[in-house]
Amino acid sequence: MVQLFRHQYLNSRRQVLMWSQLEADQLLEECQCRQLHVPSVSKLCDEEKRQILLDKLMMSLGVP
Numbered sequence: 001m002v003q004l005f006r007h008q009y010l011n012s013r014r015q016v017l018m019w020s021q022l023e024a025d026q027l028l029e030e031c032q033c034r035q036l037h038v039p040s041v042s043k044l045c046d047e048e049k050r051q052i053l054l055d056k057l058m059m060s061l062g063v064p
Helices: 001-018 025-034 046-061
Strands: none
Touching: 001 025, 001 046
């Protein structure tokens, strides 16, 4: 049981690390692939877009 939890934890951290290297457009694609509702981010600067999209993806994994 502990081993399974540790494996899931490490996988989610790896996923977040990979996402953190992506551009806003790529993060948006990932959100769409995961069918996550994304608020309109078109008027935001790139860094704000990235943060919102990354947060959305992290929440989908249950990562605080």
